[in-house]
Amino acid sequence: MTEKKLESAAGDKLMIRMESVNKWYGEFHVLKDINLDVRQGERIVLCGPSGSGKSTTIRCINRLEEHQAGRIIVDGVELTSDLKQIEAIRREVGMVFQHFNLFPHLTVLENCTLAPMWVRHMPRREAEAVAMHFLERVRIPEQALKYPGQLSGGQQQRVAIARALCMKPAIMLFDEPTSALDPEMVKEVLDTMIELAESGMTMLCVTHEMGFARTVAHRIIFMDRGEIVEQAAPDEFFSNPKSERTRTFLGQILH
Amino acid sequence: MQTTARVQPARSSLLRDPKFRGLVFQILAVFTVVGIGWYLFQNTQSNLAQRGITSGFGFLNNTAGFGILQSLIDYTETDTYGRVFVIGLLNTLLVSGLGIFFATLIGFVIGIARLSPNWLLSRLATVYIEIFRNIPPLLQIFFWYFAVLRAMPAPRASYEFFDAIYLNIRGLYLPSPIPADGFNVFAIALLAACVAIVLVARWARKRREATGQLFPTPAVAIGLLVALPGLAALVAGNPVTWSVPELRGFNFVGGLVVIPELVALTLALTLYTAAFIAENVRSGIQAVSHGQTEAARSLGLRPRHILRLVIIPQALRVIIPPLTSQYLNLAKNSSLAAAIGYPDLVSLFAGTVLNQTGQAIETIAITMSVYLAISLSISLLMNWYNKRIALVER
Amino acid sequence: MDTHIFKPDLKRPLLSVGALGWLRTNLFSNWFNTLLTLFSLYLIWLVVPPIVKWAIIDADWVGTTRADCTSEGACWVFIKMRFAQFMYGFYPHELRWRVDLTVIAAIVGAAPLFVRAMPRKLIYGAFFLVAYPALAFWLLHGGFLGLVAVPTSQWGGLMLTLVIAVVGIAGAMPLGILLALGRRSDMPAIRVICVTFIEFWRGVPLITVLFMSSVMLPLFLPEHVSIDKLLRALLAVMLFEAAYIAEVVRGGLQAIPKGQYEAAAAMGLGYWRSMGLVILPQALKLVIPGIVNTFIALFKDTSLVIIIGLFDLLNSIHQATVDPAWLGFATEGYVFAALVFWIFCFGMSRYSMSIERRLDRGHKR
Numbered sequence A: 001m002t003e004k005k006l007e008s009a010a011g012d013k014l015m016i017r018m019e020s021v022n023k024w025y026g027e028f029h030v031l032k033d034i035n036l037d038v039r040q041g042e043r044i045v046l047c048g049p050s051g052s053g054k055s056t057t058i059r060c061i062n063r064l065e066e067h068q069a070g071r072i073i074v075d076g077v078e079l080t081s082d083l084k085q086i087e088a089i090r091r092e093v094g095m096v097f098q099h100f101n102l103f104p105h106l107t108v109l110e111n112c113t114l115a116p117m118w119v120r121h122m123p124r125r126e127a128e129a130v131a132m133h134f135l136e137r138v139r140i141p142e143q144a145l146k147y148p149g150q151l152s153g154g155q156q157q158r159v160a161i162a163r164a165l166c167m168k169p170a171i172m173l174f175d176e177p178t179s180a181l182d183p184e185m186v187k188e189v190l191d192t193m194i195e196l197a198e199s200g201m202t203m204l205c206v207t208h209e210m211g212f213a214r215t216v217a218h219r220i221i222f223m224d225r226g227e228i229v230e231q232a233a234p235d236e237f238f239s240n241p242k243s244e245r246t247r248t249f250l251g252q253i254l255h
Numbered sequence B: 001m002q003t004t005a006r007v008q009p010a011r012s013s014l015l016r017d018p019k020f021r022g023l024v025f026q027i028l029a030v031f032t033v034v035g036i037g038w039y040l041f042q043n044t045q046s047n048l049a050q051r052g053i054t055s056g057f058g059f060l061n062n063t064a065g066f067g068i069l070q071s072l073i074d075y076t077e078t079d080t081y082g083r084v085f086v087i088g089l090l091n092t093l094l095v096s097g098l099g100i101f102f103a104t105l106i107g108f109v110i111g112i113a114r115l116s117p118n119w120l121l122s123r124l125a126t127v128y129i130e131i132f133r134n135i136p137p138l139l140q141i142f143f144w145y146f147a148v149l150r151a152m153p154a155p156r157a158s159y160e161f162f163d164a165i166y167l168n169i170r171g172l173y174l175p176s177p178i179p180a181d182g183f184n185v186f187a188i189a190l191l192a193a194c195v196a197i198v199l200v201a202r203w204a205r206k207r208r209e210a211t212g213q214l215f216p217t218p219a220v221a222i223g224l225l226v227a228l229p230g231l232a233a234l235v236a237g238n239p240v241t242w243s244v245p246e247l248r249g250f251n252f253v254g255g256l257v258v259i260p261e262l263v264a265l266t267l268a269l270t271l272y273t274a275a276f277i278a279e280n281v282r283s284g285i286q287a288v289s290h291g292q293t294e295a296a297r298s299l300g301l302r303p304r305h306i307l308r309l310v311i312i313p314q315a316l317r318v319i320i321p322p323l324t325s326q327y328l329n330l331a332k333n334s335s336l337a338a339a340i341g342y343p344d345l346v347s348l349f350a351g352t353v354l355n356q357t358g359q360a361i362e363t364i365a366i367t368m369s370v371y372l373a374i375s376l377s378i379s380l381l382m383n384w385y386n387k388r389i390a391l392v393e394r
Numbered sequence C: 001m002d003t004h005i006f007k008p009d010l011k012r013p014l015l016s017v018g019a020l021g022w023l024r025t026n027l028f029s030n031w032f033n034t035l036l037t038l039f040s041l042y043l044i045w046l047v048v049p050p051i052v053k054w055a056i057i058d059a060d061w062v063g064t065t066r067a068d069c070t071s072e073g074a075c076w077v078f079i080k081m082r083f084a085q086f087m088y089g090f091y092p093h094e095l096r097w098r099v100d101l102t103v104i105a106a107i108v109g110a111a112p113l114f115v116r117a118m119p120r121k122l123i124y125g126a127f128f129l130v131a132y133p134a135l136a137f138w139l140l141h142g143g144f145l146g147l148v149a150v151p152t153s154q155w156g157g158l159m160l161t162l163v164i165a166v167v168g169i170a171g172a173m174p175l176g177i178l179l180a181l182g183r184r185s186d187m188p189a190i191r192v193i194c195v196t197f198i199e200f201w202r203g204v205p206l207i208t209v210l211f212m213s214s215v216m217l218p219l220f221l222p223e224h225v226s227i228d229k230l231l232r233a234l235l236a237v238m239l240f241e242a243a244y245i246a247e248v249v250r251g252g253l254q255a256i257p258k259g260q261y262e263a264a265a266a267m268g269l270g271y272w273r274s275m276g277l278v279i280l281p282q283a284l285k286l287v288i289p290g291i292v293n294t295f296i297a298l299f300k301d302t303s304l305v306i307i308i309g310l311f312d313l314l315n316s317i318h319q320a321t322v323d324p325a326w327l328g329f330a331t332e333g334y335v336f337a338a339l340v341f342w343i344f345c346f347g348m349s350r351y352s353m354s355i356e357r358r359l360d361r362g363h364k365r
């Protein structure tokens, strides 16, 4: 991994605003008073021990999980239980999952054209052109007619990224995109994500790839027990963590 | 020395050679099977000779000479055993067809209810499934037939529904349609509506692919189905008149009578099989991982499109194979008809005809072949289908 | 360096917790859900009160004759008076202890097999499988070693149902396993024979097989040989079930990774030893749930022996309902039969599910 920093500054426009968001699973308080602002073009890495609520936080942003208190505003639209608004926000927010979640009954190309056709009402031809464009960007255009089951894990994850990009989202969410991959495939996916970062995409990424975080992130957020314990720019975060909890965590993860 | 050393093991290795041993084993097995078959055949021959039974299928042309409770084709006592066979087969197909239709309907509804987020409804569905699949189908048939339908009142005291449907000890009386003046026009209109729907659906798909516009095909289809035949009926007059059952003296005349045997059998087979189908449907839908729905949601797809484009196509792959085997089970269970005297293939042919003619081997062989033919053709179809839809994996 | 002070856990806002919250999320989360709840309540109201009224509130429980059944509801007196017959059929009164003893012996003898930590389970199991059938036959049928013979024509009721089901499945197991091995054999002739056999029995309804056993079997055998009616039914059931067992076992054989076969072969074990020592023990363990499910299906199917005139549980009850002394209580009879069958089948299906879960967990580990 190159340690060179990506120098593209974040804009001023506020893309995501979470205001004292609280969430419970049953009686279990998973998210406690989460406050987070993400500006356009900003790249944020979330890290923290297992079960600290990282996935839950980003899943709240596109309403895969419902929050019970506080406000979440995405691209100027507040998330309520109104399905129309939820769908509007989901159109603008792409998500990549740990386990890819490609549709196994559709070809790679069909995976990528499904949402543009049915959600954005794109003609098939146009949708296919868009899909091929993004498949080329993730460097697997030649796999377009195969089924997901025929691809390697790394290839599948790149298809999943292309699938999300085909909706031309304003924000991309990644939930541990490389942790289900064999080591030799991690790099190909991270490279794809770095390229995406270079293009100025707003990104929120849960990952334990600290090299990636150092290169790409504007800000690293450390979560534990449902709280944001610390957030800082990568240099600051790694060299001079403020809280002792963060230091312990970094000690474990960086060996 | 060298040569003998090589020859020696070669000789004994013939016995140790797995290929050779396999061959011997197979020959032995075939001989055993043929031997048993020959032995049974010999015994049968001498037994038949002893009892003075001539084997062969000639009896199919003899006159049957008995009445049949229900027949889908014309039948009198002077018809042949061959015709009795056809009647039995048709009755079996009728019961199986009715059972499959209703069981699929109820099974899908209950299977989906089982997955409902509504706690009460899903519990009710579970209770249904657990009750009906754990009671022998024959017992269910007996219950509906002896405890319910045979305990129905005489025609005069029939249960009445909507002034048109009557239930009594003689069976279920339904109104039956009789074609009237407007029937032909109506039928043509109906056909035209179907053709129009196919054309609209095609056009809508083409347009969607070309422009991305969605078209409310289902709503238009329902509209066409109602409007065209409705218009035809307005213009050309009533398409059908209904023959409504009516009490005359001690019995009903008119309408369509469904004999209690058929009602009991259909009801029991439907409720029993529906419980299994519901479980298949539930596990099929659950087999589509939650991640699939989440991925579809995060792309902004509408719930109904998620269902149609992501969940149903995947769930059906899981549901259809066990579903067909449930259909086969239902067809085989329809032979329980024999226990309440509904004239299906088994009760007519392997029962009555066998008793009358004594042609045990022929009647049972014919009956079994019919079921075998049905089973084999369905499993061939299934194998073909499974290959076609199998998800492509590495 | 700061020490982060974690915020305390808070209670979830009201309306989403407790009984009220539960009701809201599970029954009344939106108008459609509310509609479904009301519909379900309506269904329950339609079905449950009449049944409770008939079966419990209005029912007659005490008495000895039909004249004691005076109320509107169920006449459980009928079941009470005929109970012994439903359990034992025409088995002589004074000898019924032998049936009870057989059942007790089965429970006591089999119990150790269900204790997970029991040592030498396999040896004990094998011993039980050999000794118990002999003991059961001696107790039930007798005719030697000091017990009076009770011909099978006097067997009936639940006891006969159990005999057919248990003997049927136990007899079908060895044949089924052989057929499964044969179907996976690489010898074409063996494979063809096994596939034909399996597909034949699976393709026809059991009722035709029973017909066959009662009218065709006598033709197949030499004149002087006549087989007991029950034995004929058992034979039919065994052949029939063997085909189903074979398919279940085949599933288990397929689930064993190829490496196991290769490892067994690499150890120099011959076919039978690698099957018997390595493959089958693993495969059979995997298919226990499948075998239990086959047994449930068979248990329900035993009711078909009514067709050839055996008096199993269902037939005993059926005959009792047409007894002129107790006419008009068919519903009570069938409900009772249903309850007995249901308890057995439901219990076994729960058992099979619990094993399945345990096997699943074992796999994931």
Ligand SMILES: Nc1ncnc2c1ncn2[C@@H]1O[C@H](COP(=O)(O)OP(=O)(O)OP(=O)(O)O)[C@@H](O)[C@H]1O
Pocket (backbone or CB within 6 Å): A025, A026, A028, A030, A048, A049, A050, A051, A052, A053, A054, A055, A056, A057
């Ligand atoms: N559907 C759910 N129901 C109940 N509890 C849940 C649910 N999903 C997650 N949790 C709990 O919420 C907590 C936070 O989960 P979350 O998945 O957000 O953690 P995470 O930080 O992403 O951890 P990981 O690194 O393991 O993915 C965990 O303790 C988890 O057990």
Ligand SMILES: [Mg+2]
Pocket (backbone or CB within 6 Å): A054, A055, A056, A175, A176
């Ligand atoms: Mg997570």
